[in-house]
Amino acid sequence: MKPYQQIEIDECGEPLVPIPPENFAFEIPHPYQKLGAPYHNSKADSPYYLRQGVVDSLVAAQTQLQQNHQNWKILIFDAYRPVEVQQFMVDYTFNQIAVAQGCEFPVSEDKRQVIIEHVYQFWAVPSLDRATPPPHSTGAALDVTLVDEHNRPIDMGSPIDEISERSYPDYFGNSKDAQQQQYHLHRQILKDAMIAAGFEQHPNEWWHFSVGDQMWAWLTNNKNSGSQVIARYGRY
Template sequence: MSPKPWLKIAIEENREPLLPIPGDRFALIDPHPYSALGANYAERSPFWLRASVLGRLLRAQAQLTLLKPGYRLQIFDAYRPLSVQQFMVDYTRQQLLADQGLTEEDVDPSTLGVVNEQVYTFWAVPNEDPKQPPPHSTGAAVDLTIVDASGQLLDMGSPIDEPSDRSYPDYFLGRSPVAHQNRDLLNQVMTAAGFVRHPNEWWHFSFGDQLWAWRVQVPAAMFGRYALLDLA
């Protein structure tokens, strides 16, 4: 498993607090998909972001409204404690093995290695090293899609979190014009607000974390793992 190149970026924490994503401005998924599976967020909510990240998300929504009146960004997931990251990595691995009729107890090392490679293509390692935090644990990353004026999800070609090639942002270029155009609309409004998109995930955007710093070529990220801070 190759380490992500952005994990080499330094972090210069600016100590911004987490703030709640306002439910009257965005579509929030309820119940939250990971909580429904049993993930424990404890005293935190998955619908929180760093203050400046939330400000940029509001700008993205305003841009979407200009382009498509009545459309809203639907927030799938934002802040994620390290324990939830671990829970979802384990859950995804178990599901991929179950699809092959296997469990971790009876799988051979080579097969497990292939499955882990697939898992970590789409999930950050739940690393406790403060120099290599998962993006969502920083409060600087958000997973999202778009709903139209009637509240219906736009066709993005594949669901959020699908661990397959269909998740790559440009997968549907030349395959499905509608899905590609909808993904491009999401990318357009998010990048206009200063976010960068994950290279493997059409739904994942961030501002201020290591991935963002790597994509915009600045020497340091602004946000590290939030749990390490005394900001509550």
């Protein structure tokens, strides 16, 4: 169990709603649908859904971004993710790592344990326990990046979902290299817009933000010494 999963959830019952297409850019076709992830049994007819309050915060983040970067947009890479899709992506990532390491299948138990621990550094456990939902399965978490006025991606220095230390938000923060300083600046622009709208950022992933879920509550409480918050979004 990860520390944020100990946070209490008081489900508010807010519905999942589509992210308004006119406000944002989208990764189309959706990256996990291309791999065959099982969205067909989902409670939403698209991965691009979030809780209503999270959509409102996302719109506020876009407004904040355009105050200093008028023609830039937030690009939605992923949003609502059913537990079945979480399981699919954990399995897919495991297999990718195993192949890259030259493992024979079936993977031996000791090797399997090493790989799965590596996977779970970046992917949440696809738990069906209502007390410990994967963040994306709550409809309160999303993966985002930025595009310019021509819909070209802003270079963040590493791709979304890369399993390496380059994914850490401040990985390039102390670099003296001019290009890497630019990557850090781009990550900060994204972070500043999202934080200003009430989101919190995953400690290990520059692209992952949430509001109202267990991770958001845990990160918020770690910042505040006063009153403690709980999660308002559980598994949807």
